[in-house]
Amino acid sequence: MNYLPAASRLYDVAIITVNYNSSDYTINCVHEIIKQTATDINYNIVVVDNNSETNEFDKLSVLTEHDNVTLVRSHINLGFAGGNMFGLQFSRASYYFFLNNDCLLLNDCLTVLYDFCEKNTDVGMCSPQLYKSAGQPEPCFDYFPTLSSRIFGTGIFKITHGKNYFPRKKIPQQPVVVEVLSGSQLFVRANVFDDLGGFDTNLFLYCEEEDLAIRINRAGYKTYIVPQAHNQHAGGGSTQRSYEIRREFFISYLYLYRKHYGFIKTQIIKLLLFIRQIKKVFKDPACGKLAFFIISGAHMKHSLRHRQKSRQLS
Numbered sequence: 001m002n003y004l005p006a007a008s009r010l011y012d013v014a015i016i017t018v019n020y021n022s023s024d025y026t027i028n029c030v031h032e033i034i035k036q037t038a039t040d041i042n043y044n045i046v047v048v049d050n051n052s053e054t055n056e057f058d059k060l061s062v063l064t065e066h067d068n069v070t071l072v073r074s075h076i077n078l079g080f081a082g083g084n085m086f087g088l089q090f091s092r093a094s095y096y097f098f099l100n101n102d103c104l105l106l107n108d109c110l111t112v113l114y115d116f117c118e119k120n121t122d123v124g125m126c127s128p129q130l131y132k133s134a135g136q137p138e139p140c141f142d143y144f145p146t147l148s149s150r151i152f153g154t155g156i157f158k159i160t161h162g163k164n165y166f167p168r169k170k171i172p173q174q175p176v177v178v179e180v181l182s183g184s185q186l187f188v189r190a191n192v193f194d195d196l197g198g199f200d201t202n203l204f205l206y207c208e209e210e211d212l213a214i215r216i217n218r219a220g221y222k223t224y225i226v227p228q229a230h231n232q233h234a235g236g237g238s239t240q241r242s243y244e245i246r247r248e249f250f251i252s253y254l255y256l257y258r259k260h261y262g263f264i265k266t267q268i269i270k271l272l273l274f275i276r277q278i279k280k281v282f283k284d285p286a287c288g289k290l291a292f293f294i295i296s297g298a299h300m301k302h303s304l305r306h307r308q309k310s311r312q313l314s
Contacts, residue, residue, distance in 0.1 A: 013043040013110050013187075014093035017101045018083035020050040023059040025234070026101040030063055036105045043110055047101075048087040049073040051311050077308045080183070081199035081208045088198070093190055100184035106131060106230035113187045116175065116226050124192045124221025125213065127181045128229035129171065137171045140185075141178035141225055144217075145210060145256070147265045150272055175226045179217070183209035184233045192221055200259075204305035205245070206252035214260050243286050250290065250298040270294055 015033060019026040030045055037043065045066075049057050051074050063069045070090050078086055084098050095114060109128045117123045130140035143149060148156050158165050166176050186209060196215050199208050213223055250273065257266040277291035293302075 011042050011044050011091060011093040012114055013041065013095045013097055014088070014091035014190075015043060015045045015097045015099055015110070016048065016084050016087040016091075017045070017099050018048045018050050018080065018087070019052060019056075019060065019101050020077065020083075021052045021056045022101060023052065023056045026060060027062060029099065029101045029103055030066070030069060032104045033099075033110075034066060034068075036108050037110045038108050041111050041114060044068045044070060044091055044093070046070045046072065046087040046090050048083045050079075050083045051075060051077040051308070075310045075312075078201070079204035079305055081203050082201045082305075085198050085201055096186075096188045096190055096193060098183075098186040098188070100233060102234040103184055104232045104234075106232055109187075109229040109231055112229040113226055116224070116228075117187070117189060120224075122222045123189060123224055124216040124219065125181060125186060125188045126175075126224040126226050127185045127187055128231040129225060129227040130182060130185070131230055131232045133232060133234070137227075139168050139171070140182045142168065142180040142210075144179050144214060145253075147261065147268060150269060172225055172227045175224045175228075177222050178225050179223060180210050180213045181223060181225070182233070185231050186212070188212075189221070192216060192219065195219070202255060202300060202305075203252050204248060204303050206249045207256045208252075211256055211259070243289070244304060246286070246290060247293055247298070247302070248304055250294050251300060251303050254294070254298045255300055270297070 017026060017029060026047060030047065033045060045068060047060060047063060047069060049060060049072070057073060060071055064071055072087065072090055074083065074086055088096065095117060097110065097113070113126055113128065116126060127140065130138050132138050143154060143157055148160070154168065164177070166172070166178065196219060200211050203211060216223060254266060254270065257269050274291050274295040277287040277294060280287040281291070
């Protein structure tokens with residue numbers, strides 16, 4: 001069976017979703033995209049299997065029945081950033097929609113977000129409003145992880161942002177400019193994304209959205225929540241919170257700080273994170289190990305990305 005794209009024509013939107021041993025989520029996600037999306041928008045879906053077990057990958061063959069679905073498989077687990085960047089090689093589009101496989105579109109998000117970006121040229125990235133499984137909307141954006149907010153709390157943004165401050169727990173009724181979007185649903189203008197080099201593939205699991213949002217902002221573009229588009233995110237569909245996964249977060253977080261905030265602020269944030277973990281050690285002994293891992297630097301050389309093994313594919 002040939003899983004490569006049959007043609008390289010230009011689409012309005014390319015939806016990229018990454019599967020890792022969670023194929024039932026992926027199949028439901030793809031079916032819901034097709035169900036909810038209007039037929040007059042030109043889109044394709046690229047499903048990237050990130051070196052899942054063979055039985056999990058085999059389940060995905062049902063998706064090749066759809067002409068607008070491309071299924072590709074990596075020989076190695078590339079993580080979130082690498083998996084999505086791999087998927088982009090199989091589609092050309094004006095916009096990329098990086099969608100977690102444990103998401104279910106609740107309406108025609110593609111058309112809503114595409115039309116919004118076409119009418120507003122300052123948009124570099126946007127996303128739908130997230131909803132819980134019970135139907136209630138939930139906060140789905142954050143602020144840049146500045147040192148001042150880590151010391152004084154996010155309340156500091158009321159002062160620093162002035163009239164542009166929008167409370168994180170408030171659900172917008174109209175499109176609103178925010179700073180960091182949920183990484184589960186990133187609708188990005190392709191030429192901006194490409195010019196910035198895409199996702200930083202040094203990041204294996206965490207902080208990809210913060211890194212991208214910072215770079216988009218510095219390039220002069222804005223990031224929006226568009227509440228007319230509705231999406232549901234189950235969360236944790238393919239990632240279990242083991243000690244090593246918790247450690248991976250701090251590897252990514254300190255990498256982000258070194259990259260964007262410099263040496264001095266990185267040393268301060270290391271100390272703050274160390275103290276925070278030490279305070280939790282009596283409730284969770286693993287926090288002691290995490291604390292000393294953080295203060296030692298949580299270097300990228302310890303990332304899970306360096307432990308992935310290639311799988312010989314038939």
